Amino acid sequence: MNMKELKFKQKSRLWEFLGEKFIAVNAFVALIAIILIFIFIFKEAVPIFTDPEIREEVTLGKMVFKQEFYEGRDAKWSWQPNSEVPKYSLFALFIGTLKAAIIAMLFAIPLGIGAAIYSSEFAGKRMREIIKPVIELLAGIPSVVLGFFALIVLATFLQNLFGLTFRLNALNAGIALGIAIIPIIFTVAEDAMTSVPRSLREAATALGANQWQVSLTVVLPAALPGLSAGVVLGFGRAIGETMIVLLASGNAAIISANFVDSVRTFSATIAAELAEVVFGSGHYSVLFFIGSLLFVFTFIINFSGDMLLTRIKSRFQGKMN
Amino acid sequence: MQAYNNSADEIIKKSSIDETDKEMYRSAYKMTIENLDFWYGNNKVLHDVSLNIEENKVTALIGPSGCGKSTFLRTLNRMNDTIPGTRINGIIKLDDINIYTGIKDVSQIRTRVGMVFQKSNPFPKSIYDNVAYGLKVNGIKDKNLIAELVEESLIQAALWDEVKDNLDHSAYMLSGGQQQRLCIARALAIRPEVILMDEPASALDPISTSKIEDLIGILKKKYTIIIVTHNMQQAARVSDYTAFFFQGDLVEFGATKEIFTRPQKKKTEDYITGRFG
Numbered sequence: 001m002n003m004k005e006l007k008f009k010q011k012s013r014l015w016e017f018l019g020e021k022f023i024a025v026n027a028f029v030a031l032i033a034i035i036l037i038f039i040f041i042f043k044e045a046v047p048i049f050t051d052p053e054i055r056e057e058v059t060l061g062k063m064v065f066k067q068e069f070y071e072g073r074d075a076k077w078s079w080q081p082n083s084e085v086p087k088y089s090l091f092a093l094f095i096g097t098l099k100a101a102i103i104a105m106l107f108a109i110p111l112g113i114g115a116a117i118y119s120s121e122f123a124g125k126r127m128r129e130i131i132k133p134v135i136e137l138l139a140g141i142p143s144v145v146l147g148f149f150a151l152i153v154l155a156t157f158l159q160n161l162f163g164l165t166f167r168l169n170a171l172n173a174g175i176a177l178g179i180a181i182i183p184i185i186f187t188v189a190e191d192a193m194t195s196v197p198r199s200l201r202e203a204a205t206a207l208g209a210n211q212w213q214v215s216l217t218v219v220l221p222a223a224l225p226g227l228s229a230g231v232v233l234g235f236g237r238a239i240g241e242t243m244i245v246l247l248a249s250g251n252a253a254i255i256s257a258n259f260v261d262s263v264r265t266f267s268a269t270i271a272a273e274l275a276e277v278v279f280g281s282g283h284y285s286v287l288f289f290i291g292s293l294l295f296v297f298t299f300i301i302n303f304s305g306d307m308l309l310t311r312i313k314s315r316f317q318g319k320m321n
Numbered sequence: 322m323q324a325y326n327n328s329a330d331e332i333i334k335k336s337s338i339d340e341t342d343k344e345m346y347r348s349a350y351k352m353t354i355e356n357l358d359f360w361y362g363n364n365k366v367l368h369d370v371s372l373n374i375e376e377n378k379v380t381a382l383i384g385p386s387g388c389g390k391s392t393f394l395r396t397l398n399r400m401n402d403t404i405p406g407t408r409i410n411g412i413i414k415l416d417d418i419n420i421y422t423g424i425k426d427v428s429q430i431r432t433r434v435g436m437v438f439q440k441s442n443p444f445p446k447s448i449y450d451n452v453a454y455g456l457k458v459n460g461i462k463d464k465n466l467i468a469e470l471v472e473e474s475l476i477q478a479a480l481w482d483e484v485k486d487n488l489d490h491s492a493y494m495l496s497g498g499q500q501q502r503l504c505i506a507r508a509l510a511i512r513p514e515v516i517l518m519d520e521p522a523s524a525l526d527p528i529s530t531s532k533i534e535d536l537i538g539i540l541k542k543k544y545t546i547i548i549v550t551h552n553m554q555q556a557a558r559v560s561d562y563t564a565f566f567f568q569g570d571l572v573e574f575g576a577t578k579e580i581f582t583r584p585q586k587k588k589t590e591d592y593i594t595g596r597f598g
């Protein structure tokens with residue numbers, strides 16, 4: 001038999017090389033941008049540590065520990081950067097941020113995880129095709145709209161429901177924040193649960209487990225890193241989210257364990273004060289210091305969220321055969 | 322909940338039944354299948370299959386890929402119930418119970434008819450928890466009994482010596498062959514009467530495969546085994562009876578020796594001599 005000679009086209013090494021470099025540069029640019037942004041923000045905060053004039057007004061210690069602002073009065077934490085005696089206790093803002101975030105998580109975790117369990121384990125195919133896009137649509141609502149809704153509608157509703165003194169408070173902001181992070185938790189958690197291999201569900205079913213038992217004793221534990229990732233990423237968003245808390249929290253830096261007091265968060269503080277602050281002043285530096293804190297904090301949170309997601313992927317791909 | 326307690330009691334009871342008791346309960350056939358038809362949606366994949374499964378014997382299901390071996394196997398513990406759009410017609414009995422109409426809760430069947438899958442599928446849990454899983458979901462809480470049954474099952478699955486010091490390690494630390502034996506131990510733990518195996522060694526190396534085959538020879542003393550295999554030599558080696566399926570029909574069924582030396586049908590002969598499939 002006479003074989004026809006096959007002529008294969010030579011692949012161009014040059015294009016391959018250029019393509020590879022182009023992609024590498026893109027990845028590199030993103031990394032550089034992140035680093036540059038951090039350097040810029042942190043640079044503006046540096047005078048707190050170096051400038052003697054600013055250190056008269058504010059130091060790390062003054063931001064963290066209780067201060068005796070007026071002679072003879074009790075030492076306390078207080079955020080009043082524009083007062084005669086500027087007060088820069090970040091602790092008050094920290095508590096506010098934490099309170100709003102905790103309420104948001106308490107609200108969003110059960111709903112987000114619950115919806116994810118329902119969608120992945122119990123909903124029929126058609127039902128799932130409705131639930132998923134609807135919840136993911138929530139993620140597309142601009143946060144200013146959610147904030148506005150909380151400011152006008154939710155606040156009044158909660159005030160009437162619980163007979164509250166302040167309309168705008170941690171509870172109100174927390175719930176609105178919760179609505180914003182439900183889609184994050186839902187999406188990540190649902191993904192994790194549906195990625196649990198069918199073979200594991202079958203193994204449990206064949207051992208006599210019913211659907212509830214399969215979900216609770218096999219799927220949920222196997223998807224746990226994914227559920228945690230959803231919660232962690234949701235928490236990151238709750239800490240960093242600005243517009244909702246700015247509108248809905250009342251913005252009073254009150255330190256209390258009461259969840260219906262107004263709160264002031266880190267993010268809302270920057271948004272509210274940066275526009276009017278005197279360039280280069282102590283207050284200015286403190287706001288940038290807060291920005292750096294938020295940056296580092298959310299970076300760590302998102303990073304650990306991603307780590308958890310990698311873990312769940314390797315869990316089912318690694319030694320699964 | 323009632324159903325689970327029942328099966329839990331059964332497991333406890335069974336674990337203390339000795340061989341002579343079991344002899345008394347023996348009926349002619351462990352499972353009988355009469356005129357079984359099966360559909361995925363509108364696609365009919367099993368046609369009028371009738372077959373009797375003898376107790377404490379190994380029955381092999383052979384046939385070319387896609388002929389319905391797995392589908393047939395999965396009707397025997399009602400695993401196909403979990404696939405939407407499937408339909409079944411005919412009668413399948415375990416002893417004298419119709420497994421589709423004669424029970425309140427499907428887990429009553431699945432605790433009596435265990436299953437080992439083609440790809441080993443241990444849970445992402447410890448070795449111990451893998452084996453104990455079936456006991457726990459069926460309502461057994463007695464820690465000592467669980468520990469006893471876990472050990473016994475691992476011994477029966479010929480895995481005990483390899484894992485006894487590492488029971489708390491993840492099941493994923495084991496090799497492929499060990500994982501499959503773990504899955505066998507997991508199925509044995511709830512003391513089923515019948516074990517269904519769907520090409521249990523097809524993903525394993527020759528040494529692990531022969532370990533599984535040896536194991537089947539030992540297990541049939543206590544259990545009734547039905548095994549799907551596309552490996553003719555394996556069917557010849559491990560089984561007492563062989564059923565040859567082709568395009569959803571049961572073409573021929575009989576003693577393995579007969580099927581492999583004097584097949585009655587041309588199709589069977591062609592298949593086992595490797596002319597197709």
Ligand SMILES: Nc1ncnc2c1ncn2[C@@H]1O[C@H](COP(=O)(O)OP(=O)(O)O)[C@@H](O)[C@H]1O
Binds near residue numbers: 361366384388
């Ligand atoms: N889950 C399913 N849904 C629809 N069709 C299926 C499904 N599983 C198997 N089938 C079809 O049923 C037929 C028998 O398949 P199967 O029982 O897996 O054969 P075997 O195990 O002998 O290879 C095949 O035609 C296959 O395409």
Ligand SMILES: [Mg+2]
Binds near residue numbers: 391392
């Ligand atoms: Mg098959």
